[in-house]
Amino acid sequence: MTQIIDGKLISSQIKDEVKERVAALSKKGREVTLAVVLVGEDPASQVYVNNKKKACEYCGINSKSFELPESTSEAELLELIKKLNDDASIDGILVQLPLPKGIDEDKVIMAIDPAKDVDGFHISNVGSLCVGREGLVSCTPAGIIELLKRYNVAIEGKECVVIGRSNIVGKPMALLLLRENGTVTVCHSRTKDLKEVAKRADILVVAIGKPKFIDDSYVKDGVVVIDVGIHRNEDGKLCGDVDFESVKDKTSAITPVPGGVGPMTIAMLMNNCVAAVENKTK
Ligand code: GUN
Numbered sequence: 554m555t556q557i558i559d560g561k562l563i564s565s566q567i568k569d570e571v572k573e574r575v576a577a578l579s580k581k582g583r584e585v586t587l588a589v590v591l592v593g594e595d596p597a598s599q600v601y602v603n604n605k606k607k608a609c610e611y612c613g614i615n616s617k618s619f620e621l622p623e624s625t626s627e628a629e630l631l632e633l634i635k636k637l638n639d640d641a642s643i644d645g646i647l648v649q650l651p652l653p654k655g656i657d658e659d660k661v662i663m664a665i666d667p668a669k670d671v672d673g674f675h676i677s678n679v680g681s682l683c684v685g686r687e688g689l690v691s692c693t694p695a696g697i698i699e700l701l702k703r704y705n706v707a708i709e710g711k712e713c714v715v716i717g718r719s720n721i722v723g724k725p726m727a728l729l730l731l732r733e734n735g736t737v738t739v740c741h742s743r744t745k746d747l748k749e750v751a752k753r754a755d756i757l758v759v760a761i762g763k764p765k766f767i768d769d770s771y772v773k774d775g776v777v778v779i780d781v782g783i784h785r786n787e788d789g790k791l792c793g794d795v796d797f798e799s800v801k802d803k804t805s806a807i808t809p810v811p812g813g814v815g816p817m818t819i820a821m822l823m824n825n826c827v828a829a830v831e832n833k834t835k
Pocket of ligand 1 (some may be wrong): 647648649650651672692818
């Protein structure tokens, strides 16, 4: 019997832990405040941003909303970020992606003060992760490490295969697994014989963005499968990058979709908000 890794449960535990840390800071007269910036009216982004604000409320973190029209220029957005960087009452800055066409996302991310970069996207934070220094870490991969640890999945010495090399998930995921002493392979669209490489994995992290792409022919017996994908299929149901029904009997543990990796991203964002303040007061 495989173990279903319950991301909903673990994310609630993490949010409760954050809530306690926020309360402890509050006792010392220190509040935690996140600036949430949304540009345009992308419906999915609106849902994500609302969920992030709700999580802030639950944890006792102040959220300050900045909702800008689709017509906002890059210069205007950069000006807002500068204002938020300079505002000592703001601890974290989250700019929801994707940004409207015509705004250079990279330029925007690079404009955020790395100490307030609660998404962990700034190259200074990515670089810190790469060389083993402390910094803010991208939320989804950080959440996956928490899931593995809290389910007592050993990483040290294990064959870890990451499918996908995005800056937000694949690359930081590989660095985090390496930090935990895993033997890490990163696969991508040009990988030759993906199946054979994936089959080596003791821990397989899938972030390719293709619904139900990974079936039982990609995994060996006893593998731990982490599914980062989220898609809505023909009948309106949510599914991941992994064909859950096909692989589940070969796995020793697996994340479901929904309720696996998804809820962890926001929980780790809350963790990064409080960490941004704790880092300052250390
Ligand atoms: N859009 C999709 N995922 C994310 C995320 O983790 N952070 C931000 N800022 N935007 C996103």
